[in-house]
Amino acid sequence: MTTPTATxxxxxxxxxxxxxxxxxxxxxxxxxxxIFPLLYAVWAAFHPSEFMVRFDLLAPLTLENFxxxxxxxxxxxxxxxxxxxxxxxxxxxxxxxxxxxxxxxRFPIPGKDVLFMLVLIQLFVFPEVLIVENYRIASxxxxxDTIAGIGLPYxxxxxxxxxLRQTFKTIxxxxxxxxRVEGCGWMAVLLKVYVPLAKPTYLAYGLxxxxxxxxxxxxxxxxxxxxxxxxxxxxxxxxxxxxxxxxWATISAATLLSIAPLLVAFxxxxxxxxxxxxxxxxx
Amino acid sequence: MVIQTSDRRLQVYGALLLLxxxxxxxxxxxxxxxxxxxxxxxxxxxxxxxxxxxxxxxxALLIEDRTFWKVARNNLLYALGTIPTAIALALGMALFVNxxxxxxxxxxxxxxxxxxxPMIAAANIWMFFYAPQIGLFNTLLGTxxxxxxxxxxxxxxxxxxxxxxxxxxxxxxxMIFYLAALQSIPPELEEAADLEGTSRWSFFWRVxxxxxxxxxxxxxxxxxxNAVRVVDHLFILTKGGPNNATNLLLYYVYENxxxxxxxxxxxxxxxxxxxxxxxxxxxxxxxxxxxxxxx
Numbered sequence: 001m002t003t004p005t006a007t008x009x010x011x012x013x014x015x016x017x018x019x020x021x022x023x024x025x026x027x028x029x030x031x032x033x034x035i036f037p038l039l040y041a042v043w044a045a046f047h048p049s050e051f052m053v054r055f056d057l058l059a060p061l062t063l064e065n066f067x068x069x070x071x072x073x074x075x076x077x078x079x080x081x082x083x084x085x086x087x088x089x090x091x092x093x094x095x096x097x098x099x100x101x102x103x104x105x106r107f108p109i110p111g112k113d114v115l116f117m118l119v120l121i122q123l124f125v126f127p128e129v130l131i132v133e134n135y136r137i138a139s140x141x142x143x144x145d146t147i148a149g150i151g152l153p154y155x156x157x158x159x160x161x162x163x164l165r166q167t168f169k170t171i172x173x174x175x176x177x178x179x180r181v182e183g184c185g186w187m188a189v190l191l192k193v194y195v196p197l198a199k200p201t202y203l204a205y206g207l208x209x210x211x212x213x214x215x216x217x218x219x220x221x222x223x224x225x226x227x228x229x230x231x232x233x234x235x236x237x238x239x240x241x242x243x244x245x246x247x248w249a250t251i252s253a254a255t256l257l258s259i260a261p262l263l264v265a266f267x268x269x270x271x272x273x274x275x276x277x278x279x280x281x282x283x
Numbered sequence: 284m285v286i287q288t289s290d291r292r293l294q295v296y297g298a299l300l301l302l303x304x305x306x307x308x309x310x311x312x313x314x315x316x317x318x319x320x321x322x323x324x325x326x327x328x329x330x331x332x333x334x335x336x337x338x339x340x341x342x343a344l345l346i347e348d349r350t351f352w353k354v355a356r357n358n359l360l361y362a363l364g365t366i367p368t369a370i371a372l373a374l375g376m377a378l379f380v381n382x383x384x385x386x387x388x389x390x391x392x393x394x395x396x397x398x399x400x401p402m403i404a405a406a407n408i409w410m411f412f413y414a415p416q417i418g419l420f421n422t423l424l425g426t427x428x429x430x431x432x433x434x435x436x437x438x439x440x441x442x443x444x445x446x447x448x449x450x451x452x453x454x455x456x457x458m459i460f461y462l463a464a465l466q467s468i469p470p471e472l473e474e475a476a477d478l479e480g481t482s483r484w485s486f487f488w489r490v491x492x493x494x495x496x497x498x499x500x501x502x503x504x505x506x507x508x509n510a511v512r513v514v515d516h517l518f519i520l521t522k523g524g525p526n527n528a529t530n531l532l533l534y535y536v537y538e539n540x541x542x543x544x545x546x547x548x549x550x551x552x553x554x555x556x557x558x559x560x561x562x563x564x565x566x567x568x569x570x571x572x573x574x575x576x577x578x
Contacts, residue, residue: 027379028386030372031393034451037408038396040419044411052411053422100304107297108290115301122312124564126512129533129556132540132549133315133322156307186296215401217515218533222541237403237518240410248411255407259400266399270392273399277456278463 045256049249065253069239072246074227075257078235081147085220085231086213089151090206093160097205100156101164102190106176116165122158128218138223145229150220154213160205163280167201168194204276211273214262232258316557322550334547341551351552354523354530357442361531362510364446365453370502372450373457374495378487380458381465391462395455402452406519409448413520435521438528445520445529452516453509457502464498465491500571507563511556532556 044052045066051059069075103109104116127134134153135144143149171194179189195202217233224230230238236258238244240251266273323341325334345351380391397405412419413434421431434444468491476486514534517523523530523538530538532552540549 023379023382024384027384027390030376030379031390034455035393035396037405037412037451038400040411041408053417053419096303096307099300103297103300107300108293109297109301110294118313119304119308120568121564122308124508124560125312125316125557127311129512129553129560130312130315130319132536132546132553133318134311135540136318136546137310137315152307153311156304156311158308161304211399215399215403217401217403217518218537221518222537233401233403233515236401236407237515240403240407240519242410242519251407252411255404259404262399263396266396267392270395274395274459277398278459 041252041255044249044252047249049247052248065249066257068250069254069257072250073235073239073254075232075235075254077227078230078232078258081229082214082231082233085147085150086210088147089154089213090209092151092155093157093209094202094206096155097157097160097164098190098195100161101168102194104161104165105168119158119161122156123162127153128216131219131222134219135222144223145225147229149223150229150231151213153219157209159280160209163201163205164198167198171197200279203272204279207273207276208280211262211266319550319553319557322547323554325547327545327547341548344548345551345555350527350530351535353527354532354535355555357527357529358511358531360442361446361449362507364443365449365510366503366506368446369450369453369457369506370499372454373502374461374499376454376458377461377465381462394458397452397454398456400452402513402515403519405448405452406516409444409451409516410519413444435529436525438525441521441525441528445516448516448520449513453506457506460498460502461495464495468494497571504563504567504571508560511559532559 043055046061046063047059048062048064100119104112104119109115138144138149138153141149143152175193175197176189179193184192215233216231217237220231221234221237224234227235236254239246239254246254322334324336324338326337326340328334376394380387380394384390410418415421415433415436418434420434424431432440435441472490473486476490481489511532514531514537517529517531517534521529523534533556536549536552536556539545539552
């Protein structure tokens with residue numbers, strides 16, 4: 001490793017000999033360790049339960065575990081609930097956070113900086129930390145055991161407001177003025193100038209929010225108590241609690257059923273997911 | 284005068300735009316925070332009696348509560364066990380996939396995939412590994428003639444088992460931030476170092492690692508928050524047991540509120556969590572943000 005040419009030469013030799021370096025071996029070993037739990041769940045779900053800890057390449061494949069899981073718990077209902085929950089939250093977040101982000105970016109509100117700091121506090125005080133009081137509030141509003149009850153505490157997301165405010169601030173005023181000359185009011189300016197230009201932010205925030213709420217557990221567990229409103233995570237948690245005594249192959253199948261849509265979406269759109277987490281994370 | 288009235292109209296308009304968010308934040312963030320503080324000063328009313336104001340009595344109980352101290356200590360150990368390990372692994376992973384590596388895309392995917400799984404699903408899978416007799420770990424150890432420990436049932440091992448699972452779940456998420464930061468380091472630096480004959484080891488510690496410091500701090504803040512906020516896996520793996528060996532603060536809140544129905548004591552523990560989060564927030568806003576730009 002003395003000069004770039006020497007480095008190139010050694011890499012070339014290495015590639016010719018096809019002898020993996022120590023670093024490559026370590027990277028691949030770590031990768032195998034990291035993906036192994038998921039592969040193991042796939043193995044367990046597609047084989048009869050006697051092959052849970054017997055790795056036999058000739059073991060018969062079966063879908064029986066999936067039919068068992070599907071028949072033993074109302075997964076169809078859980079899917080519908082999670083789908084309604086996630087689309088509802090993301091749609092409501094887009095509306096509420098767009099309006100608030102726009103106000104913070106462009107309107108002369110007295111005490112704006114203090115208000116904005118107040119909003120940012122919610123980046124640290126999450127609904128799940130306040131489960132005790134949020135449960136009381138949800139129950140006094142008649143929201144216990146409803147999908148709205150699961151979602152509402154997350155709608156005014158400080159994170160969404162913050163991201164959209166930052167994006168709106170980067171949009172040149174000249175574009176706004178041009179729209180105004182053509183007779184647009186504030187709402188038209190927002191919808192025709194700001195929102196279209198913030199599309200990448202919406203995509204990033206939307207993907208992060210979908211992943212978060214598809215996977216969220218504690219608050220949905222607290223605020224739901226029937227099949228009618230439970231999302232997949234809570235349904236899965238109840239189904240696979242050790243005391244229920246459901247066999248492991250069936251639990252594996254149920255676990256894969258619950259994670260499949262998000263996992264498939266991730267594998268198909270890896271780049272977008274990773275970019276979104278990055279864009280949303282770097283504040 | 285005309286300008287002033289239009290200014291006033293803009294103010295009103297802006298306030299109206301803020302209204303939905305303000306109402307929701309008020310209802311589900313500020314009101315419950317204040318109510319938590321107030322409730323921690325009361326004892327629950329029994330048999331329909333109104334709650335009784337007791338001042339700081341709940342806090343006195345908390346200080347006497349051995350379980351609370353055990354849980355707080357667990358949470359500290361959990362943070363100390365997960366955060367440095369996950370950060371070091373994340374950095375290692377990022378360095379691996381940032382270099383020239385055959386099958387880089389696959390390796391990166393393997394590292395990142397646990398991030399998109401729900402904690403509940405991850406816990407289910409690890410349950411198969413950790414289960415005492417029939418679990419994969421002990422079956423494999425058994426073929427080597429070793430009797431494995433009871434990973435989740437032995438109080439001296441259980442918290443470590445929970446920590447290992449958490450590190451597996453989190454490291455890939457932190458990796459992407461390091462990867463992005465590594466890609467923004469100009470390649471000229473490494474070329475220059477190569478010309479000077481600097482070893483890769485000292486290049487990493489003298490150049491790369493210091494340049495990654497903002498990322499490390501950002502990841503650290505996120506990891507600290509997660510250490511107090513995510514307890515989903517406990518519901519599957521241990522339920523805080525055995526004998527509270529894996530109980531964490533937020534899970535203890537849940538137990539007090541929804542299993543023991545002691546809402547005011549749960550509120551008192553919540554105040555402790557809020558204090559921890561306040562410290563984290565102060566570090567972020569006071570120490571980190573002067574370097575980043577909000578405007």
